Amino acid sequence: KAGVTQTPRYLIKTRGQQVTLSCSPISGHRSVSWYQQTPGQGLQFLFEYFSETQRNKGNFPGRFSGRQFSNSRSEMNVSTLELGDSALYLCASSLETGRRTEAFFGQGTRLTVV
Amino acid sequence: GNSVTQMEGPVTLSEEAFLTINCTYTATGYPSLFWYVQYPGEGLQLLLKATKADDKGSNKGFEATYRKETTSFHLEKGSVQVSDSAVYFCALSDQAGTALIFGKGTTLSVSS
Numbered sequence: 001k002a003g004v005t006q007t008p009r010y011l012i013k014t015r016g017q018q019v020t021l022s023c024s025p026i027s028g029h030r031s032v033s034w035y036q037q038t039p040g041q042g043l044q045f046l047f048e049y050f051s052e053t054q055r056n057k058g059n060f061p062g063r064f065s066g067r068q069f070s071n072s073r074s075e076m077n078v079s080t081l082e083l084g085d086s087a088l089y090l091c092a093s094s095l096e097t098g099r100r101t102e103a104f105f106g107q108g109t110r111l112t113v114v
Numbered sequence: 115g116n117s118v119t120q121m122e123g124p125v126t127l128s129e130e131a132f133l134t135i136n137c138t139y140t141a142t143g144y145p146s147l148f149w150y151v152q153y154p155g156e157g158l159q160l161l162l163k164a165t166k167a168d169d170k171g172s173n174k175g176f177e178a179t180y181r182k183e184t185t186s187f188h189l190e191k192g193s194v195q196v197s198d199s200a201v202y203f204c205a206l207s208d209q210a211g212t213a214l215i216f217g218k219g220t221t222l223s224v225s226s
Contacts, residue, residue: 006157042217043216055212056213107157
């Protein structure tokens with residue numbers, strides 16, 4: 001079956017712009033979470049959605065937001081981009097919720113802010 | 115709060131050498147523990163997991179045992195291959211299961 005699909009794979013934006021990233025989870029998965037990966041900070045949790053509800057949010061400014069649609073697809077938005085937002089953004093999907101549930105990751109979207 | 119500490123890399127080994135990557139954690143309750151691997155230009159792939167104390171996760175020759183008394187989950191492989199060259203991440207799942215907390219990652223480079 002198809003894995004987690006993230007689009008686009010690469011993106012270049014200018015400071016001050018906004019950007020929207022998309023994630024299609026594995027069919028049947030209802031939980032989608034987002035992570036930011038940078039060389040300096042490593043992998044950091046952004047937020048998690050389950051059945052269209054945000055259940056957890058990491059320590060990121062309000063410029064970072066997300067949503068989940070009824071078909072479980074998710075988008076994240078970053079407004080007023082800063083150079084420090086350059087990163088690999090990873091989406092993960094899980095069948096359900098719970099600490100034992102395995103998360104499957106997409107290939108990521110590489111965002112470069114210039 | 116919850117945190118994961120893993121050994122700094124890079125780790126450089128010859129093919130068929132023994133591999134250990136140390137991982138320790140701090141957490142409330144009883145987290146699940148994971149090892150993920152990331153190949154160049156790719157996302158993360160789950161390598162193995164353990165959900166309770168003394169569980170041993172294993173996959174593709176890699177093993178790790180959930181040690182609650184030492185709060186550790188060290189990754190081992192008896193004989194590494196060139197194809198094992200990648201970045202390895204230790205992670206724990208928070209009590210609610212809504213977020214993974216990752217270590218900084220360890221780069222493994224295996225030469226023939």
